[in-house]
Amino acid sequence: MSHRAFLWSVLAACLLVGASGCVTPLAGSGGPALVEWRGVEEGRDDTEARRAELERARAQLWGVASGVREVGAKLLLTYWVENGALTLVGYRAESRDGLEGGPVDQSALGRVLEPVFGTFTQQHLGQVQLVLRREHQGWALEGYTAGAAHVRPPEARRLPVRTEGVPSRTFLSVQEAASRLVQLLPVPHREGRARLVAEVRLEDGRVLGTEARLYEATRSGGSGLGAGSFAAVELASVLLPFTEGLGQRTVRLEVVAVHPLDEGARVWVAAAEVERAPLPYGMDEDFAAEYHAMHESILRRWREEVAEGTAWVLQRGAEEMALWYVGGIFAHGMGVLAKVSAPVMKAVLERGGRAAAGWLRSALVRLAPQERRAFEQLWMKVQLEGEAALGVAERKELRGLMLRLEQRLGIPLDGPQKDRLREAARKAYSDLHPHLQHFLDTQPHRHPIHHRRPLEYCHLFPDEDINAPRNLAMVRDIVHRRINALWNKVRAARPQATAEEINAAARRIDAHFSPWYHRADEPPGVSLVQAEASALDALRRLFPELR
Numbered sequence: 001m002s003h004r005a006f007l008w009s010v011l012a013a014c015l016l017v018g019a020s021g022c023v024t025p026l027a028g029s030g031g032p033a034l035v036e037w038r039g040v041e042e043g044r045d046d047t048e049a050r051r052a053e054l055e056r057a058r059a060q061l062w063g064v065a066s067g068v069r070e071v072g073a074k075l076l077l078t079y080w081v082e083n084g085a086l087t088l089v090g091y092r093a094e095s096r097d098g099l100e101g102g103p104v105d106q107s108a109l110g111r112v113l114e115p116v117f118g119t120f121t122q123q124h125l126g127q128v129q130l131v132l133r134r135e136h137q138g139w140a141l142e143g144y145t146a147g148a149a150h151v152r153p154p155e156a157r158r159l160p161v162r163t164e165g166v167p168s169r170t171f172l173s174v175q176e177a178a179s180r181l182v183q184l185l186p187v188p189h190r191e192g193r194a195r196l197v198a199e200v201r202l203e204d205g206r207v208l209g210t211e212a213r214l215y216e217a218t219r220s221g222g223s224g225l226g227a228g229s230f231a232a233v234e235l236a237s238v239l240l241p242f243t244e245g246l247g248q249r250t251v252r253l254e255v256v257a258v259h260p261l262d263e264g265a266r267v268w269v270a271a272a273e274v275e276r277a278p279l280p281y282g283m284d285e286d287f288a289a290e291y292h293a294m295h296e297s298i299l300r301r302w303r304e305e306v307a308e309g310t311a312w313v314l315q316r317g318a319e320e321m322a323l324w325y326v327g328g329i330f331a332h333g334m335g336v337l338a339k340v341s342a343p344v345m346k347a348v349l350e351r352g353g354r355a356a357a358g359w360l361r362s363a364l365v366r367l368a369p370q371e372r373r374a375f376e377q378l379w380m381k382v383q384l385e386g387e388a389a390l391g392v393a394e395r396k397e398l399r400g401l402m403l404r405l406e407q408r409l410g411i412p413l414d415g416p417q418k419d420r421l422r423e424a425a426r427k428a429y430s431d432l433h434p435h436l437q438h439f440l441d442t443q444p445h446r447h448p449i450h451h452r453r454p455l456e457y458c459h460l461f462p463d464e465d466i467n468a469p470r471n472l473a474m475v476r477d478i479v480h481r482r483i484n485a486l487w488n489k490v491r492a493a494r495p496q497a498t499a500e501e502i503n504a505a506a507r508r509i510d511a512h513f514s515p516w517y518h519r520a521d522e523p524p525g526v527s528l529v530q531a532e533a534s535a536l537d538a539l540r541r542l543f544p545e546l547r
Helices: 003-012 047-065 106-123 168-182 229-244 285-304 306-314 318-331 343-351 353-366 369-385 392-408 415-432 434-442 455-460 477-493 499-516 528-542
Strands: 015-017 022-025 074-082 085-094 126-135 138-146 192-203 206-218 248-259 266-275 449-451 472-474
Touching (some): 047 085, 047 229, 106 126, 168 206, 168 229, 168 248, 192 229, 229 248, 229 266, 285 369, 343 353, 343 392, 353 415, 415 455, 415 472, 434 472, 455 499, 477 528, 499 528
Antiparallel strands (some): 015 022, 074 126, 192 206, 192 248, 248 266
16 A cells, blocks of 8 residues: 555545445444434434434544644634534644654543533533644643524535535545645745635535635755645545535635754645625525435435435425525536526526525426426436436536426416316415415315416516416405406417417406405405496407407
């Protein structure tokens, strides 16, 4: 084994690659007594997941601390803690220029961490910073402080993950990124010092790329050296815990190299912190929070067991999936749509939020069942593994599905498509109007959901959600029959009606029937017969040939 390979095995020593394809911690450090807690997701008991979180955090911290030999050195680590999930958001190393101390035992470090990684992190919500100090024969916990709980970083997790490790693909990508970065840091000449500032772009647990931002050095006589594998191991050890976060973000690293006279060179990570991009245009904070919560839930299940997570995703309702798709398109910068000629889809999705999610939910009924399943599976892969994970054929298939969907937006709906939209409209309306749910559930035929602009004209409004709340109203069946009779007259008078004519007709019908919208009783002071007659007169003025 080469010297370089041996050093990488040091990092992997506390994170072994198991048959499951995850890098898992070695046993033996002992686990603290855990506070029993019911999971926040579907009543799930997360005791084992919380235990796994602690084991993973201890193993990752050992990966960093085991390479720090200088007596008096300090490590300051900042986590966001919630429901037992630990997300590293900041790291700093101080006083790394002292004399080297003796060996450190992993189990001893575990005992030092007990006050923090015991009941405290299981009960606390918010930011926690712990300070470790290197002593001659081990580590001491200098202190830990609790910070604000009201400003959750966007990458912070709220759900603990049951897997006692990180995916092997994540481990290997971090190793690659660290190796690339140390090549950009030549150790200075004797008595010199160098500093490298670099950025590593992450998305969920994936490394998207690295970039050097600044290199500066002071030097004197002698010859310089390469940073070496020790530096890559430390850099990977520091970076690895940051992959536990969610979404797209950048980790900014400051790496320092010194070369004292008559001593070997030393390289270490002085600081690492997460830089967060602003929300994409069109995505408000509420929508972003809802998307991230759902994405985390899906990602957790997928990480714990790929088959289980995939099945769970495909069992979700259309409303949840549409929100996830739209949020993911924003999170991915709409790159998946870049080469698709889909102006309507792009325009709608750029609006963002629940309106775009509702539009997509309704638009997807235009795909055949097998096409929808293919779209779901391909988009799920983009969400969970990144667009780069798509093969050439998969990328072509996904873009083809989007193009077909765009083309079908201008075609009238068929019978099964209308039925699916009526069913979705009823559910969406019931969720928005819980005070009317009793009538919707117990007397569905007597209380239909009226589309103010009928479903048959959906193709005239390709960029609008036909099931948007503003287009829906529960009415009594007797009211619905009279409204439908008026629309039948409009169809006969204008068989090739334009979007403007349909909008005008809908406004006139609404003007006279709106007192009956969203209610199961008779509104006071109005006459249904008179409303129908007045609406008919208004429609005849709009369409003189109407009978």
